[in-house]
Amino acid sequence: MINRRARARPPSLADIAAAAGVSAATVSRIVNGELGRAAPETVERVQRIVVERGYRPNHAGRSLRRRESQIVAMLAPNLDNPAMAAIAASTEAALRDAGHVMILCDTHDRPALQDEYLEAMRAQLARGYVLVSATASPGLRAAMARDEPLVFVNRRNMLGAGAFVGIDNRKAGAEAADHFARLGIDDLAVLHPTLMTMTVADRVEGFLERCAALGIEGARVRRASGEGATHLDIGYQAIRALAAAGGWPKGVFCPSDLIAYAVYRLATEQGLSIPDDCCVVGVDDNQFNAWIAPWLTSIAIPYPRFGAAVVEQLTARWAGAPARDLILPHELIVRRLPGGRG
Amino acid sequence: MINRRARARPPSLADIAAAAGVSAATVSRIVNGELGRAAPETVERVQRIVVERGYRPNHAGRSLRRRESQIVAMLAPNLDNPAMAAIAASTEAALRDAGHVMILCDTHDRPALQDEYLEAMRAQLARGYVLVSATASPGLRAAMARDEPLVFVNRRNMLGAGAFVGIDNRKAGAEAADHFARLGIDDLAVLHPTLMTMTVADRVEGFLERCAALGIEGARVRRASGEGATHLDIGYQAIRALAAAGGWPKGVFCPSDLIAYAVYRLATEQGLSIPDDCCVVGVDDNQFNAWIAPWLTSIAIPYPRFGAAVVEQLTARWAGAPARDLILPHELIVRRLPGGRG
């Protein structure tokens, strides 16, 4: 038996107006909180009927009329990355609290897909765009030209200025170097994607600069890079190349936890122990590290706070304020140390 | 300097019609693929202008008129769970391919929030609802009464029938028991939340039933439960209680990977080795297991395939087909075995 019973139409403004014996204009004003413009008894009656019938304004009608929706689009590469999931979760909650809904788009880090979503979200009359680790693309340039409210997360706008939410990546890299220095480890390496984003490049540069400042010569800090779809694959390729070429370093800086996970995998495969044979420092400090990666010291990025920061930036843009940076504090989380120290 | 330059209005149907010297009706038909109803040269001209001006139909107008949007709402508890992230990622991609957009709502497993989102999405004229591990709630009952297109993922509809996408949880639990039997481990335990969802209860029951069938008496299979916001906390509480009460078992079945992670943490804290001292089997097989949890054997759930299954179910519901179950295959992924076997 196929059930094709037509779904009941939700009550419209007109239905409420008819039931209350007033005009649609009056109901609209009351629903939108303009309580002072109607007689108290009218307000009371309308509000009662609204509740009774479970009236909800139809957003298509409202958006059409106001030429704007309450939709905010988040464009992110690869939702499977726990850092992305953490950002999405906190942003979703913060937007919801502010009365918006978030549409999540997975760009797979491809400019063409990013542009397609930018266009699709524009057709949805999106009120704002949250671009997590955005890539350069013609559509992004067009959105900038139209002065759309854009907020860049993690990775700065590669095409010019733009509101930004993230951490101080150079400083984070430097603090990783300090950590190795404190432990007296100077046989170091850094692993990264062959094609670095600005974010990763800043972390790597911050690390290398501090190493130099600490007197660890360039020859003692090796670099290796890899290619692949994820930092897992990239990291695996990089550490394998590094270990094959000159043996394992005593310490390795990974500009993301996923790269660090790859190092752990190869070490495990080769029977080495982390951190005793090689001390690893990552970035992100994904929530699972505390549970199953006691070997990983990592620089925690406060993703749970990103949501509020994103909303703050969007609100500022809507109010016409100029774009600015919002830099949140990171923190080195030290876990197991080599030789059972600490 | 505050930049308040008004954003340019995107071209409307009327603009295109004017530019092409035809009526809005004709443009609408062509844009919607009714090519046969206009002269070929008209079609060609309109299509050219559509491309030139970058015309995109305004979805608010279309939704208003058609009384339906291309929005599909996904309601999920806790996006931070990697299983949820995997489901969200694959569903987002599949819906996008089918021409829809997904709005992701985080219900935090709270009935009131679930209802609020159900209402909000209804006001958005959502065309369908993907309910991941949904909870029972008045709003869900109301949505069922309205015959909304609902698809339940992971957890069946607790309030009646409903299209379902998931695995055979009893069988999964049974296979975990088989695995222990093959290893000759019969000092077993199972950990779970104090308040079990149907999904988890099925896994646990399937495990216990198979244990009984294999001749492992009830006294040799201990149970412990815990409470908390996440399976991490729940698992930690459960394994601690179990170990404190009667010592560590030789094998433990965890109906989710997160519970298994908690077991690993306590074992590490107490200086025990997994799987040598205690062999752990989880469920989900999150992507990171392959990289940093070589100690964890887990029953893989094919989340990357869930998206297509969800779209299949939604499409069937839209076509008026009756609700049915879509059971996808799981697979036991065996990793390191106790005593270096395997």
Add this chain to the structure above:
DNA sequence: CTGAAAGCGCTTACAG
């Protein structure tokens, strides 16, 4: 304090 009216951008049954 309240309402009539216009209009947001689209679709579609109808007429020709």
Add this chain to the structure above:
DNA sequence: CTGAAAGCGCTTACAG
């Protein structure tokens, strides 16, 4: 093959 017209549900400037 094409268009005029109505209407989806809402908001708002205007008039009273």
